[in-house]
Amino acid sequence: MLAGIRVLEFGYAWAGPLVGRMLGDLGAEVIKIEQDTARSGHLPDDPSLRAALDDWRRGEQVEPTLRASVFPEGQPGPDPWNRAGIFNKLNRNKRGLCADLKSDSGKRIWRRLVEASDVIVDNFSPRGSKSLGIDYETVSRWNPRIISVSCTGYGHTGPFRQRVSYGPVLEAHSGAASATGYLEGGPMKMGHAFPDPVGGLHGTFAVLAALWEREETGRGCFVDLSQLQTYAAISGELLLETSVQGQASARGNRSRDSAPQGVYRCRDERPDARQSMDMWIAVTIEDDDAWRRFRRIVGDPRLDDARFDAAAGRVAHHDELDGLISEWTRPQDRFELAERLQAAEITALPVLTNGDLVESPHLRERGFIVEWDQPGVGVYEYGGFPIRFSDRERPQMRPTPALGGDNRAICEELGFSPEEIASFVADGTLVQEPPLGGGR
Amino acid sequence: MARMSDLRVLDLSESVAGAYCARLLATAGAQVALIEPTSGLSLRSRPPLLSASQPRRSAAFEYLSAWKHGAALDWSTEAGFDALGRLLDAADVVVTSLPADQALDFDRRARAGRPQLIHISATSYGLTGPWAGWRSSDLTDWAAGGYLYLTGDPQREPLQGAGPWASYVAGVTAAVGAMAALWSRRSGGRGQLVDVGAMEAMASSHQWSLVMWSHQGRIKHRAANRHAEAHHPVSLMQVRDGWVCIAAPTLAQWTNLCIALDLPEMAPDPRYATAGLRFDAAEEIDARFAPFLMARTRTEVVEHLQSHHVPASAVLSMDEVLEDEQLQARAYWAYPDLSDGGARMPGISFDLPSSPSTFRAAPELGSDTASVLAAAGFGADEIAALAEAGVVTLGGPHE
Numbered sequence: 056m057l058a059g060i061r062v063l064e065f066g067y068a069w070a071g072p073l074v075g076r077m078l079g080d081l082g083a084e085v086i087k088i089e090q091d092t093a094r095s096g097h098l099p100d101d102p103s104l105r106a107a108l109d110d111w112r113r114g115e116q117v118e119p120t121l122r123a124s125v126f127p128e129g130q131p132g133p134d135p136w137n138r139a140g141i142f143n144k145l146n147r148n149k150r151g152l153c154a155d156l157k158s159d160s161g162k163r164i165w166r167r168l169v170e171a172s173d174v175i176v177d178n179f180s181p182r183g184s185k186s187l188g189i190d191y192e193t194v195s196r197w198n199p200r201i202i203s204v205s206c207t208g209y210g211h212t213g214p215f216r217q218r219v220s221y222g223p224v225l226e227a228h229s230g231a232a233s234a235t236g237y238l239e240g241g242p243m244k245m246g247h248a249f250p251d252p253v254g255g256l257h258g259t260f261a262v263l264a265a266l267w268e269r270e271e272t273g274r275g276c277f278v279d280l281s282q283l284q285t286y287a288a289i290s291g292e293l294l295l296e297t298s299v300q301g302q303a304s305a306r307g308n309r310s311r312d313s314a315p316q317g318v319y320r321c322r323d324e325r326p327d328a329r330q331s332m333d334m335w336i337a338v339t340i341e342d343d344d345a346w347r348r349f350r351r352i353v354g355d356p357r358l359d360d361a362r363f364d365a366a367a368g369r370v371a372h373h374d375e376l377d378g379l380i381s382e383w384t385r386p387q388d389r390f391e392l393a394e395r396l397q398a399a400e401i402t403a404l405p406v407l408t409n410g411d412l413v414e415s416p417h418l419r420e421r422g423f424i425v426e427w428d429q430p431g432v433g434v435y436e437y438g439g440f441p442i443r444f445s446d447r448e449r450p451q452m453r454p455t456p457a458l459g460g461d462n463r464a465i466c467e468e469l470g471f472s473p474e475e476i477a478s479f480v481a482d483g484t485l486v487q488e489p490p491l492g493g494g495r
Numbered sequence: 496m497a498r499m500s501d502l503r504v505l506d507l508s509e510s511v512a513g514a515y516c517a518r519l520l521a522t523a524g525a526q527v528a529l530i531e532p533t534s535g536l537s538l539r540s541r542p543p544l545l546s547a548s549q550p551r552r553s554a555a556f557e558y559l560s561a562w563k564h565g566a567a568l569d570w571s572t573e574a575g576f577d578a579l580g581r582l583l584d585a586a587d588v589v590v591t592s593l594p595a596d597q598a599l600d601f602d603r604r605a606r607a608g609r610p611q612l613i614h615i616s617a618t619s620y621g622l623t624g625p626w627a628g629w630r631s632s633d634l635t636d637w638a639a640g641g642y643l644y645l646t647g648d649p650q651r652e653p654l655q656g657a658g659p660w661a662s663y664v665a666g667v668t669a670a671v672g673a674m675a676a677l678w679s680r681r682s683g684g685r686g687q688l689v690d691v692g693a694m695e696a697m698a699s700s701h702q703w704s705l706v707m708w709s710h711q712g713r714i715k716h717r718a719a720n721r722h723a724e725a726h727h728p729v730s731l732m733q734v735r736d737g738w739v740c741i742a743a744p745t746l747a748q749w750t751n752l753c754i755a756l757d758l759p760e761m762a763p764d765p766r767y768a769t770a771g772l773r774f775d776a777a778e779e780i781d782a783r784f785a786p787f788l789m790a791r792t793r794t795e796v797v798e799h800l801q802s803h804h805v806p807a808s809a810v811l812s813m814d815e816v817l818e819d820e821q822l823q824a825r826a827y828w829a830y831p832d833l834s835d836g837g838a839r840m841p842g843i844s845f846d847l848p849s850s851p852s853t854f855r856a857a858p859e860l861g862s863d864t865a866s867v868l869a870a871a872g873f874g875a876d877e878i879a880a881l882a883e884a885g886v887v888t889l890g891g892p893h894e
Contacts, residue, residue: 056679069702081675096745096770113712116724119771123725123744125703127710140706208806213824219806220742223729227740228808230816232731234657237647242738242810243654244720244731246645252700253660256667257519261845263674264499264523268849270681271498280845284827287816288844289515289663291558295840296543297813299554299833303543308634308655311542316634318643318652332714335653337643339632397629404635406653409704409715412641417624423695436709441699442672443621446687447679 056447057083060266061172064088064149065189068221069248070206070282071178072145073255078174078262079148080440080450086168086465087149087456088156091486094136094458097124098489127432134431136458136489143429143455144437151456152465153486156187160484167469169194169201174262178206178254178282181216191277201275202265206258210281220282222248229287230294238307253289254282313341314369315376318406321389335406336389338380338396342366348399353383412438427452459487499524499849502677503586503870506530506563507570509537510592511659512617512693514559515666517590520673521562524849525588528867529563530570530579533888535860545834557831557857558840565858566867567888568881575886576604578868583609585871588673590615595627602688612686613676617669621692631693636661640697641704649717664700665693725770727777728752731810734788734796738810741800744770748805755803756787829854861888 060083066072072087079085108118111129116122121131125140132138155161165188169175175194177184184190184205191203205211208220223244226232231249232242261278269275287294293303310316316339325331340346343365350358357379362368369376384392389405396403407415413436418424425439440450462485466476479485502525506517521527529536541555570579583589583605589612593601598616606612616622619631619639626639637643637655647654672689680686698705704715707724716723720731726744743752753762761783767773773780788796793809800807811819817839822828829842831854843850864887868878881887 056675056682058682077671114714116713117711117771119775120769122769122771122774125706125710129711140710141703144703144706209821210825213821215821218801218808219804220808221729221744221806223731223742224740224806224808227731227738227810228816228819230811230813231657232738232740232810233812235646235654236657237651237654240648242720242731243647244740245656246642246715246717246723247700247702247704249642249656249660249700251702253664253667256664256671256700257845260519260523260667260670260674261847263671263678264847264849267674267677268499268524268847272848274848276848278845278847281825283821284825284841284844287822287827288841289660290658290813291841292543292553292555293658294813294817295554295558295831295833295838296545298817298837298839299545300543302812302814303657306657308652310632310634316632318634318638318654320652335638335644337632337634337638339634341632400630402630402632402635404629404631404638406638406644407641408644409641409701410708410712412698412701413705413708417620417626418695418698420624421621421692421695423698435706438699438701438705441668441691441695442675443623443690444672444676444679444687445690446685 057081060084060174062086062174062176062262063168063172065175065177065179065184065187067093067178069145069251070255070258071176073252074176074204074206074258074262075149076145076147077256077259082450085149086152086461087146089151089153089458091153091155091489093153093489094139094142095489097131097136097139097142127435132431134457134488138432140435143432146455147427147437148450148453149456150461150465151459152462153459154462155484155486156189158482158484160479160482162188164466164469164471164479164484165189166197169197171469172198173200173202173266175201175203176206176258176262180207180219181205181211195275195277199275200269200273202262202269202278203275204258204261204265204278204280206254206280206282208282210284211279222250225250225283225286228283229290231286231290234290234293234303236307238309250282250286254280254285257285308337309373310339313339314366314373315340315380317377317380319377319381319384321384321387321392332408334389336384336392337404337406339402340369341402345401349396349401352395352399352401353380355379355383422449425452427454429454430457457487458489459485462487499847500526502526502588504528505582505586505589508590508592508617510617511555511559511662512665512669512691513590513592513615514538515663516615516617516669516673518559518562519667519670520588522843522850523847524851527563528582528863529560529565529858530568530582531565531860532571533567533569533861533885535567539860552833557833560857561829561831561840562851562855563858564863564867565861566864567861568864569886572886574884578881578886581873582867582871583612586612587677588613588615590617590669592617594618595620595622598622606686606688610685611680613673613680614686614688615669615673616688616690617665618691619693621695622690626694633659633662636693636697639694641701642697645704645715645717645723647717648719653717661693661697665691665696668696668699721777722774725774727773727780732781732784732788734791734793736792739793739796740808740810742806749773751803752800752805755800755805756784758783758787831856861890864889
């Protein structure tokens, strides 16, 4: 779809790389530009741990010095920086350039790249992009058609513009963490750094809208995207409510306009001999009719109580209802129960684990679960592309590039001679391995 | 060829996902017309409400419908669909949130003879697959997308987020789909159906949990306010007057954090040398940090840590966010004229060259019916006849 659009991605952690991945899945040529230390977090430098790995079995917690990278079968292998699952799942459909852009040779490469490209995406702090020379002021002089989308935590202006952040920090700052929580509890963060995908998806939209406008105006632009702002945007109605009514209070798993609603324990499962899991079902009873259908299925005479007939009564006695419903769900299989309730037009769904998502017949039939042969890693399954186009084949999945894996090809395409490229390698501008002891 | 401001979008959706998709297109400059039933959109009564005494005044509607024009048109009848058809003739994008069978039926009717039209369907499960016909709520969207199981206390039930954020994620994903489909049409393609489900949009918004299963066969568990597997601190932590978030996953940030907390001897300690070791020692680390943290306020801790380049923020309540100096300085807020004043909500969350320069409040029911119809080529007499027949409502609320 985006064939012919070239994107230069300076993505760190999650939000920036997600923009690149979405654009790559859509067919743009995405060049991921990394510093030599970019993958040093996946460098285990303690040789003694290799012995411990021989005893590792699927499903077990991985040895602590290796834990953050999600290596296949827990094994870092000979070039661990190219084998981390957490990295490889996020950087498919890209090309890899690893270059020191601050060197004289690097500056030459960078200028030609800018002149030959359409979009620059970064999620550095404003200070980081300036010191690297990728800031819009610099690049727009070389290519006035360039679009620069900078996805910082706080934005390029304002008193907090120099602050550093990760997703959980923005959850705290946006009010989302304080609004989330159990009825009687304190703030709660999400299970993943949710502001990152939210920011990355907004960044992708920003790129596409800016490209659309450029086709008519011929001019590029700078988009100053603050992830704090895109994250607060998904709480728009909560902020508006608060501005009119005062503070919004935590509401646990309850609904604002119907009852009962909750997450109820089901029969536990053991996915294999080593793991036991608590299993749950989410149920929402929207109205009185749904309540009557639900009561019939449960078949507990204690629910046939006039106090529960109307929504207001069910709200008033929510705790009592939760207890009765939990008694009923506890010995049951969450998938079978959800099937039964959905067949009676009652809103219910098993609470899915990460394993359930990968194995989901629904996601598989929709083609969301994909696999590719990652060089040096093998064939594994990954989450795919989340949009179905009726007039377009599903995106091909090209493996994540090794660090600097396309250095040579990209420099050739930019018109550098074999001698020049050899000199870039010799002077350390082009790199394919991280420095030793790069830190974790 | 067209600029963003030439794009015409019809928003027929009843869901947060569809409404947010259309709002994003509007804040990027597109002309968006909300087409709602003459009895009013159900979104108008979606909680949270602005006050108990105004059951039809929804904060969600006011927020999600800003920058949109509004037309009241009942397209469930033959005559109504004919009128809608003429709007579709002039449209680039139509957004719906219909159940799967109805969405596919609508798609056949709407796109027949309109090869240019892009139909964005934003639902919970998408339009195909074994769960396509299943019912959903905000809570089950969290369950379906795999975030519910991961959020909350490991000793308690899984916990949803405070808002319908899975729908918002589906909405921005759908907006990406709309722009991609427009781009495809521009380069020689046709219109098409773009099918987005919140379940997939959320499953696509996990960082490492899917590969944790496929690469290692491990189930990811809840970890309350800590990281669940490797790092520490990436946590909400208590200080004297409330909570802060401190996130120091890298070795450099860990070192800076130890120095900032006057515990420099912890930085080179081999017991804390890697992300996994720090995770395993989280209780011990927290106990050593506590005296410093509990002696200081949120503001003191956050400013101190940020000066050492350690990512940190206070856990702000929603009313504190409304007064936040960063968001104020960046002119983040829009001020809809609601209740007795003082209302504010996020405006345009990132400015594009094509973004509108002035605020437009959510439409009253039918307030732009005449202009929306006129823009699609209806004559004044035709509009009057449609109003007479009850197909459309002009002006104020329908009684």
